[in-house]
Amino acid sequence: MATNPTEKPRHRIVVVGAGFAGVQLIHKLQHPDVSITLVDRRNHHLFQPLLYQVATTVLATSEIAWPIRHLFRDRPEVETLLGEVIGVDRDKRTVQLDDGPSLPYDTLVLATGSRHAYFGKDQWEPYAPGLKTLEDATTIRRRMLLAFERAEMEPDPTIRDALLTFAIVGAGPTGVELAGTIAELARHTLPPEFRRIDTRKARILLIEAGPRVLPAFSEPLSAYAQAALERVGVEVRLGHPVTDCGPNSIRIGDTDIACRMIIWAAGVQASPAAEWLGAEADRAGRVAVRPDLTLEGDENIFVIGDTARVQQPNGDPVPGLAPAAKQQGAYVARVIRHRLEGRPPVAPFHYRHQGNLATIGRRAAIIEYGNFRMKGGLAWWIWGLAHIYFLIGTRSRFAVAWSWLWIYLSGLQSARLITQREQHRR
Known part of the structure; x- marks a missing residue:
């Protein structure tokens, strides 16, 4: 199909990472003047807060992860690539992949998350x-x-x-x-x-x-x-x-x-994004960002989620939680929309803490939100409802709810398949 030479070129946005921050940004950034390329090393978006339930045989993998292409199947302006980023050329405004062509960008968003850290061991x-x-x-x-x-x-x-x-x-x-x-x-x-x-x-x-x-x-x-x-x-x-x-x-x-x-x-360690950018990082590898979540000295690059060290007004960093990552993704989407539409700059990012939740087994949990505290069985039900609410798709919500109800009533955990043997050691 021929391209209209008078048509205004779309603003090219490259998002690296399909975690909470990157996916939320794309969901919130629906604009006719953008084209978005999403790059991730894996082909799925993962609901990480329930990952431990896969590890402990409570849930199956398909109940907490969804193919990225499926999530954006109705968004023709979004292109999904399976690949690993190995560098960023800030002068040429390109992202280098380990096996594929460089990706040009007008705006780059790094939402590459973190991995476990062994403190030098x-x-x-x-x-x-x-x-x-x-x-x-x-x-x-x-x-x-x-x-x-x-x-x-x-x-x-x-x-x-x-x-x-x-x-x-x-x-x-x-x-x-x-x-x-x-x-x-x-x-x-x-x-x-x-x-x-x-x-x-x-x-x-x-x-x-x-x-x-x-x-x-x-x-x-x-x-x-x-x-x-x-x-x-x-x-x-x-x-x-x-x-x-x-x-x-x-x-x-x-x-x-x-x-x-x-x-x-x-412990956790941020991705090597700081190395790609030639930027300073803290001991956990997180890149310090400005109040609008852009890289110091480059307003065309945003760093969000666990990759970024975002300072709160009291001096503490924004915690590496899923709600914080989603808030940052939504915020950057708003910043980009304002830029594209020539509107005034958005106020600095402000993190809204949504409380702490943790579960202890299948019948007890604790919840803390400001001065409000709850513990015990009722807290467990609230914890479960909160997590089900944020799952993607009715099928996932139903499957997880049924798994939890079955375990709660029977005490039986069914996702106990050994699918790959390891060498026996004595």
Whole structure:
């Protein structure tokens, strides 16, 4: 089809990353004068707050992830590319892909997220996988289920005890949620299914270098969460950092504990976006941005989500939460619309905190919003409704709601398929 030579060229926007920030930006930026290219290393958008439920056999992968192309199938101005960005040429205004042509842009939005960080001990990663992607979740699920299977056949009680020891490093929301769910799996779901071992004797360790679990919550709710974890059999270790991780053990301070399953939930590191831009980054790799979320010295580049260090008026950084990323995506969409339409600049970004939520197993949760606090079973139902509301599509909402209701009533978790074997180690 021939192009009208008098037609005004569209403003080219390249968005790198299909997480909460990038997807929200595109949803909010529907404008006749733009063309949008979305690039991601994976072909799906992931609802990361429920990723731990895939890792612990509660949900299937398809219930918390959706093909990116499907999300924007009705948006002809949006092009989706599966590829990995390796650099940005700010002078030429292009984005370099590892396997494909460079992408020219008029406006670039980097929303590339973060991954788990080992505080300089990257050699621990093979033994202590983190939880940021579907691949991470299925790896953890496979290793956890294989640990029970191998323990069932292990004649040596010392090795059997090590196989039934599960260590979670980091007592933030992910660590607490993992520990509680694994404990309930071992205590309630699996016992009738094994004949040689008593899965209720599994040892679940939650290890935190700080003085309490869930430090983002108030002390009373943190204490409640710890007590709830201990009631379901989780052993909480506070005030002692992990000093080593290996294939057969974990070291806490100076104490070695035989352990074949370690999950890392202790820290995050931003993507290499700062390196692509030649920009300064903080210790977590986040790029400092201006109040309108643009890169210092380049108003054509926005950095949002976990990739950016956004300063609040009180000096604290905006937390790396899904609501914060979505707010930033919507804000940048508004900034771009104002620019295209010649309207006055938008006021600086202002983060609206929507509260903290965390669940402890299938019957208890905690909620904190300003001075409002709630804990227990009712909080669990509110936590569930809040998460279902933000899922994409009626089918996903129905599937997750049904899975949770079934587990709540029966205590049975059905997503327990081992789809890939790993080499057995003794």
